[in-house]
Amino acid sequence: MPVASASMPTKERILGAAEELFARHGFEGASLRQLTAAAGVNLAAVNYHFGSKDRLIEEVFRRRLDQLNSRRLAGLQKIAGEPGTTIEDVLAAFIAPALELSHDGNGSLFMRVLARAFAEHDDTLRKFLSDNYGHVMRQFTAEFARLLPHLSKEELYWRVDLVTGALTHAMSGFGMIQRKSDVPEQRHREQTAEHLIRFAAAGLKSP
Structure with missing residues (x-):
């Protein structure tokens, strides 16, 4: 059917x-x-x-990631390089649009598709994602580097990679924390963002 x-x-x-x-x-x-x-x-x-099937797979990603990353970069553009910008501000620009997508219609399904892209070690797909969306992570990482000058490039990359993994987990809906019946969907999403931003900021800023 x-x-x-x-x-x-x-x-x-x-x-x-x-x-x-x-x-x-x-x-x-x-x-x-x-x-x-x-x-x-x-x-x-x-x-x-x-x-082809490969082209179809790419279009499944484009349909979601083009819009997601446009929103991320628009948020980053407003704060990048500004003297008052904080780590939490940059994380919010990166995390909030992704959590909104994961709770929008079939967005949670797409998050599972995204997780499979990394779990299945498909080199062709990874290259496609890197070629088309790698610039987004580079721009965010550049802003993190500006705000965290005490970190080496290698250490910063480790920390950003782990933050991205935590976000993917939160977006997939597989975690222990599930929305309670008396908590509206939007409030649950806001709570997830608040906890994740606080957790990620602590990890990024750690000596």
Whole structure:
């Protein structure tokens, strides 16, 4: 039975079905036959819109990451280089848009897809992510470096990498802290951001 609405444009149906299948089964585990059944399309439609499975995987990432990183960079641009900017300010610009995405519609599904991109050690996909979105991390890391001049480049990279891992975990919804029934979704997201920013700032600023 298709998981995507027949009223959606064909390309969006394929992307939505692909995101769900990749989250459940991984990139190798999700077959094109499963995809066409879930999206309610034929193989010709997949080939027409994407050309190959690798290209489809890339477009699943573009659909989410282009918007996410545009918001991140817009937030960073407002504070980068300013004398009053704090580590917490930079972390908020990096973390808050990601948590909003993870709680927006199928955003949590995409977070699981993102986690699989690193867990499955797909070199082609990692290169795609590095080539297209590596500049975002470099800009944030440059601002962290400005605010943390006592850290060596290697030490800073270790700490930023661990912060990113903690964020990915928080976004995936797999953690021990789940939203209580009496806590609104937005407040839970705000609490997650507050705790993560405080935790990450302490790690980054540690001597």
